[in-house]
Amino acid sequence: MSCHPRSRILLNTPQIELWPADLLRARGSRDARLLARATWVLRRKRDGRYLAAAVPEGLVTLLPGWRRDTRADEALDLLDADAPYASAQPAPLLRIDDLQTRLDALGLDGDAYAARTGLPMVAEPAWLAFAGRDRYRRPLWLTQAAARAWAHMREAARRDGVVLEAVSGYRSHDYQLGIFERKRARGLDLDAILAVNAAPGFSEHHAGTALDISAPDEPAAETSFEATPAFAWLERHAGLHGFGMSYPRDNPHGIVYEPWHWNHRPA
Structure with a gap:
């Protein structure tokens, strides 16, 4: 080995x-x-x-x-293998040919969902970089470019007296499927789940480029985050580090307002 x-x-x-x-x-x-x-x-x-x-x-x-x-x-x-992982090149993407079968099990037509929301199907990278730990002390995984940008952005915020905490980063198709299965088991219908969660295979988290961000003592994934100094700092400075808020109010994808969700789009 x-x-x-x-x-x-x-x-x-x-x-x-x-x-x-x-x-x-x-x-x-x-x-x-x-x-x-x-x-x-x-x-x-x-x-x-x-x-x-x-x-x-x-x-x-x-x-x-x-x-x-x-x-x-x-x-x-x-x-x-003896492949040069963590090279300067972006990671290749995994195939997604069996995803539709799994969406069918949820009663979700992937093509119809993509047409309705304008969200693309997102493949997972073949490798991801360690980007430190999230607020729960779990390893945080991102693409190499996003991990580097997150480190620089968090340090820039710290110099301005603002603490940014990662709540989550990369999530696999399987993880997203599990979210849906657990919510369905609690009695939620598919439309209710889709209002707050992108369908499995369509989340930016699959790409390893998205971060859910919060601040100390602030609950995760709540709109109250928009009233924090951390959110104000992100609005002013995140774009300089390649991060943008994916789901503002009244976004065309039909996803609820998520001031905590920021995606890295390298120049």
Whole structure:
């Protein structure tokens, strides 16, 4: 296994993520012993389960049968690769050919949704850069360009006496599907969910370029954020760092006003 996390990156396949082991929390004593020795951990995207850990002597299974239940070959190939990840070039994009099948299970016609909202289908990057931690101490993943811009913007705000907190960054298709499934299980109908969440496959978070931003002591993802000094600072300065607010009031996509959602669009 020649692929090592020389820099803090997340390697991505349609069903499995490869995490640097030292960024993951142990879920028991066995996990703790393995993570202490591992380079990578294979993590299933749909539920976050740890599948296997790459240690010096080989691959140790953490979830029996995981190779049968997921497309394991792509993740295993990454472990054996010696590709120049985290290069100056943007990451290639993963295919999205099986997304419509999953949208069908939600009763959502992707083509009709795209036509109605004007939102494009968004592919996931094949790798993402570690951009620090969010307010909940979770690793924050973004494209390399967005991670660099976020670091510069947060530091510029700090110099002006403003603290910016990341609430979330990259989210996979599987994660977004889980949001919909959980809300459907609570009895919400599809239209109600779509008013506040982009359909799976159509969120800017999938691209690793979007950030939900808040400020200390401010609740996450609430319109009250617009009354904070942090929001005022973003309105004046975010564009200088390549960030723009995606969903202002009365936006053409039919998404509710989200003063917390900012997307990086490199020049």
